[in-house]
Amino acid sequence: MKSTTALLVSVILCATAARAETAIDAIAAHKHMGVATCSSSVCHGASQPFRDSDIAQNEFAIWQEFDPHAKAYQILAQPRSQAIARKLGLGDATKAKVCLDCHADNVPAGDRGERFQISDGVGCEACHGGAQLWLNSHADRKVTHADNLAKGMYATADPVKRAQLCLSCHMGEKERMITHRIMGAGHPRLSFELDTFTWLKPHYKITANWIKRKGEWNGVRDWAVGQGVAAENLLDLLVDPKTGWQGIFPELVLFNCQACHKLMKDNSWGPRQGTGLGPGVVRLNDANLVTFRYALAPVDKSAAQRVFEQTRALHQATTQSRDATFAAARNLRGTLESILPKVSAYDYGATSLNPILDAMLADARNGEFRDYAAAEQAAMASESIVLAFENDGKLDKAMAASLHVKLDALYATVKDEDRYSMTPFVAALKDLRAAAP
Numbered sequence: 504m505k506s507t508t509a510l511l512v513s514v515i516l517c518a519t520a521a522r523a524e525t526a527i528d529a530i531a532a533h534k535h536m537g538v539a540t541c542s543s544s545v546c547h548g549a550s551q552p553f554r555d556s557d558i559a560q561n562e563f564a565i566w567q568e569f570d571p572h573a574k575a576y577q578i579l580a581q582p583r584s585q586a587i588a589r590k591l592g593l594g595d596a597t598k599a600k601v602c603l604d605c606h607a608d609n610v611p612a613g614d615r616g617e618r619f620q621i622s623d624g625v626g627c628e629a630c631h632g633g634a635q636l637w638l639n640s641h642a643d644r645k646v647t648h649a650d651n652l653a654k655g656m657y658a659t660a661d662p663v664k665r666a667q668l669c670l671s672c673h674m675g676e677k678e679r680m681i682t683h684r685i686m687g688a689g690h691p692r693l694s695f696e697l698d699t700f701t702w703l704k705p706h707y708k709i710t711a712n713w714i715k716r717k718g719e720w721n722g723v724r725d726w727a728v729g730q731g732v733a734a735e736n737l738l739d740l741l742v743d744p745k746t747g748w749q750g751i752f753p754e755l756v757l758f759n760c761q762a763c764h765k766l767m768k769d770n771s772w773g774p775r776q777g778t779g780l781g782p783g784v785v786r787l788n789d790a791n792l793v794t795f796r797y798a799l800a801p802v803d804k805s806a807a808q809r810v811f812e813q814t815r816a817l818h819q820a821t822t823q824s825r826d827a828t829f830a831a832a833r834n835l836r837g838t839l840e841s842i843l844p845k846v847s848a849y850d851y852g853a854t855s856l857n858p859i860l861d862a863m864l865a866d867a868r869n870g871e872f873r874d875y876a877a878a879e880q881a882a883m884a885s886e887s888i889v890l891a892f893e894n895d896g897k898l899d900k901a902m903a904a905s906l907h908v909k910l911d912a913l914y915a916t917v918k919d920e921d922r923y924s925m926t927p928f929v930a931a932l933k934d935l936r937a938a939a940p
């Protein structure tokens with residue numbers, strides 16, 4: 504009897520593992536106990552970092568004071584949000600599911616513990632997963648990170664899992680869609696880069712102790728993985744009949760905003776090898792697909808070429824038919840899926856950085872950065888690379904300072920999406936490459 508039960512359990516476990524679980528499913532798999540259950544001063548609510556602990560234990564204080572996620576719910580009460588919700592006919596934004604799904608930890612009522620409060624916004628368990636099974640055990644030093652993961656803690660340290668999690672809100676996915684209608688009502692455009700965004704307001708530090716518990720950390724690898732996962736997500740949304748289409752139109756949020764939102768007198772059209780499209784055609788927002796090619800440059804040149812060709816084929820297919828578009832998107836999706844494990848396992852060391860910059864610059868000179876969204880991604884990629892040069896420890900002070908000046912100049916060219924122009928961007932990227940070691 505016992506062995507039958509064990510067998511049954513393992514069959515169920517295998518079946519669950521085999522199904523590709525989304526980040527949203529994993530986060531919602533167990534009851535969410537609430538931020539108040541994490542924030543005691545002997546847990547994560549210390550005001551100063553603990554000295555003899557694996558972690559600082561002041562994570563709550565940092566989150567509450569500096570992390571925009573702590574204010575994500577309050578944003579919904581502001582006039583700006585209320586206006587968006589009114590235009591969409593949603594009523595009160597703080598009660599609208601579509602807003603709460605991204606601006607709070609909106610698990611179903613039955614999955615909320617006694618101390619859970621929706622007004623906590625994007626709280627601890629919105630990223631670390633429902634703590635029902637691990638809340639009491641995870642502070643024990645004998646308990647390993649693997650034990651916690653097995654009990655439903657989300658693998659935030661794993662770059663692929665982290666990218667899927669962050670993008671579920673920062674790009675939107677099937678269950679949490681940001682639509683062009685929401686943008687049209689006044690929501691800011693979303694843009695995301697995993698490495699840059701992971702380090703904007705961190706409540707964690709990578710130390711020798713962290714590496715011992717959780718494995719290696721590499722910012723450029725995170726950037727590369729983030730591009731691949733975002734590109735996969737774009738294709739998933741595009742081929743989904745519910746999220747990819749609105750009546751006779753495809754969902755416009757998947758396309759390049761500036762392809763439509765440009766001044767009539769702008770006259771800046773020019774050919775792009777990566778699309779092969781002529782003038783006057785609406786283009787998919789391929790920014791992550793473009794940048795992912797540079798991530799592949801040091802890893803697998805033929806895969807980079809395949810992504811280039813299949814992306815171009817996808818752009819071409821969008822001018823033919825919906826079926827052709829779906830087929831091309833699925834082909835490209837297959838390629839990304841097969842190459843992503845190689846990217847996440849690749850050691851992006853110092854020698855990989857210049858090949859990435861070189862691939863980016865060669866494309867820039869060829870006119871690949873006519874579109875703002877790709878240029879913005881290239882700027883964030885450059886930041887990831889500059890920091891990696893610095894962390895490698897071979898830059899002297901003057902060189903590091905000069906690289907930062909060039910990086911700031913590059914960022915200045917993408918500061919305003921409405922005034923973006925390719926020529927100064929390419930010049931700034933060239934300068935940055937020239938200043939690299």
Ligand code: HEC
Binds near residue numbers: 596602604606679681
């Ligand atoms: C797919 C997830 C998603 C959905 C759905 C969503 N938001 Fe957002 N929202 C975000 C993210 C992510 C940001 C932060 C963007 C950034 O700064 O990069 C944001 C930013 C905002 C901002 C600007 C905040 C600031 O600090 O400037 C407002 C206002 C806002 N959202 C309101 C709403 C309202 C109202 C709804 C419902 C109609 C909504 N959002 C639906 C993800 C979402």
Ligand code: HEC
Binds near residue numbers: 557558562625660661
């Ligand atoms: C927006 C997502 C997000 C939210 C919200 C969030 N975290 Fe984190 N947290 C992360 C990421 C990413 C890491 C770094 C990767 C890792 O260590 O697993 C991390 C790491 C940690 C660590 C591990 C540090 C280490 O050295 O192992 C602790 C502890 C932690 N968070 C606690 C909290 C607490 C407590 C809250 C709520 C007050 C919270 N986090 C909210 C994403 C989040």
Ligand code: HEC
Binds near residue numbers: 574605606630671673
């Ligand atoms: C449940 C949805 C959700 C998840 C998951 C999420 N975020 Fe956010 N994030 C938001 C919202 C909403 C905002 C905007 C909040 C505001 O403006 O106050 C935001 C804001 C941010 C900002 C500030 C952006 C800016 O322009 O200043 C950063 C950085 C950020 N998130 C990083 C991350 C990272 C890294 C992850 C994954 C580890 C992540 N987020 C996961 C919803 C989410």
Ligand code: HEC
Binds near residue numbers: 689692764785
């Ligand atoms: C295929 C063309 C197309 C694409 C691509 C597109 N839009 Fe739009 N957008 C429109 C149209 C059409 C309207 C409606 C204009 C009107 O109501 O007068 C609009 C309206 C808007 C508005 C409201 C403007 C107003 O006057 O109130 C915003 C904001 C907006 N879009 C943002 C975006 C963002 C952000 C993106 C990219 C993620 C995007 N759009 C992509 C065609 C497009």
